[in-house]
Amino acid sequence: MGKNHSGDAGAKPVDARVARRRQDAIGRRLRQMYDDVVNESIPDEFLSFLEQADERDPPSQKKSADGAGANGTEPVEAAPLGRAVKTEP
16 A cells, blocks of 8 residues: 556656655745745836736726725736636735
8 A cells, every 4th residue: 555656658667765755846946946936026118008907907907095995895906708706815
């Protein structure tokens, strides 16, 4: 039960400790790559694009100071394909 196969039919079983060490190394590298991307600066052209999009938002979609929508509804975020998703307050 402690053995794992990598998905290849003819592959040798891998000891659970070896598999865990591999997964840990992959996880560390993925976290490092994610942190690098998160810490990149945002290009000025993209910031300008976002500002223009904010200016075009209809007033009914803008949030009030208390976080509710302009009509007093719960806050919503834009979702793909124009659908709205409720967010946790």
